[in-house]
Amino acid sequence: MGLGPFGRIPRRGLLRAGAVLAGAAFGMERSAAGEQDGEGAPSTGHGMAGRHGQNRVVGTVDADRNGFDPMEFLTEFDTGVVTTDPDGRQVREWTITAVDREVEIAPGVFFPAWTYNGRIPGPTLRCTEGERLRIRFLNAGSHPHTMHFHGIHSARMDGVPGAGEIGPGEAFTYEFAAEPYGCHLYHCHSIPLKRHIHKGLYGAFIVDPDPDRHPLSREDAAARKLGTPQNADWQELVMVMNGFDTNFDDENEFYAVNTIPFAYFDRPIRIDRSRPVRIYLINITEFDPINSLHVHANFFDYYDHGTTLTPTHRRIDTVMQCQAQRGIVELSFANHEPGLYMFHAHQTEFAELGWMSHFEVV
Template identity: 70%
Template structure:
């Protein structure tokens, strides 16, 4: 009898499922719907200079037979309709390789100064077909610009707050307390501005986000972005293996040009403000890379800069179908911290670098997604479209 009383107590403590999430999971719709798959083409794989790697257009021909084949092959699950990317002012395909290098100049001591202009503003964005979210943004987009610098650069960010609330830019990295981007050290009131300045270190895959309070609100409303610090190869000459890896990560080198690099920010959206997410995504748009698979050249390796900023869930994850990869936690090492894995988990603000090769694979569409089924069904589902000649 004591067992059943205890069980009854535990059952009554279970939190009921959010009805909006239940409708979405059940194949119903919310302001546009999340139902059967309609693959609308394929996204370009691009190098750092935004040139297409495989031949062909950004979007594959909308062949109904091919779309139906893909729908059946990949579970019949994604959003119906199209997000108006022009209205949003950003496109998830372009975000994959949109590195903001700032304005570079040389200081008297010979170091490189990189200057950035970042503005916070309130903006409604469409995160799934017909589903709009009242976001707080950096430079009008979610996630904000991907800032990319080199180890040892002096970074200067002029931050202007054109939003309706106090905001900051808190960088994960090494810097002085007065540059921390928290209330009392870099917070800008509406209509104000603040200039952050620090040396870029350590190298790795990092992020920035608003650290005004309440913190969870400022995070889930969209104020975050990736901050990548490429290693300076000259600092790693003593070890030939490290030097080679550093060269491959340094944007603009011939070694880096060989890689297909992508930034992927895992995020979620609480559309009814009950502190549970109704939409999950990479780079904000639900099922963006299912509807437009990311086209990659099998002859060139893939490097993914992966960042988790999902609020209201303790972890997010990345799982790859049909292949394994190496993982560099935080990107602060030049040798993998995990080898030959197909799934990694990240808590909020954790990040890392994933390296993948499809050189020995047949052509085709390879899934990658969160390995929390609910996240995948609510938007965090994607495809690599592997193309190229066999070796």
């Protein structure tokens, strides 16, 4: 095959070109539909969706085959099993299994993944500050793996080679106190680290503040604690920003929130404008130094790492995170008219390759 006058085109360049061409074709198709409808603007079936941009994937991912749905993942909190130890202390327990499996990360694109409990991201583990946590980790995969938790624990529980790493067929139990409260994550820390993370071994780890430990900020703490009346007022969402290098050249071909590109573009996240929104935002993108979130037509308060009850940034509309950085976003649409409001990465390439979404405010 000849290279032509411009030499070899990298795969990412081909994908960009394909996205532009597919977008142009899709735009023409919609324009024709609009003309047939006798309207001046293209008919989209999703209100403003067609006007925001035309870069798309074609088809849909089979969530049933994958065993997880990014729409359901937004609000799935795994609170484990709660028991009481002989000293009267509350203990929260989970069982997590590392599994090799093929995951459809875009329509017709299958990725040879390493997963926690068969999904990417792994389950969102949620607990309360001060509880004793016990995570039984089983390795049903083909490589050594760990679970490294971003939190406070002893060296023995760090989930790194020599401290919690297990081979195929082995098991290990991590045990530590839930400290500090905030929006955290867990991931594999085996070598080579970039491969174990990129292949899918990561998930959200949320520690709610205990209101009894924060008497001067009891209401703010209670609003964060799952199951309280104050927390019930909030619409809480988990968003894990990730990417996928499908040809293993250390460059991502797809970017997403919760794994599937454009998942929330055609299926916007429905928001009740009478209730505030809280987003647990985590960046675990490999091969890129930063990722970001930008919200259209609104501003938000941001709590870096979620370890404070007062915002670290107020009234911003864009936030950047390096890999493993995370935080809590709080915003309201109370004064907005109903409709579609876009949010996405504010790196254009990331948005065009999948990290593009909508809120549907009702």
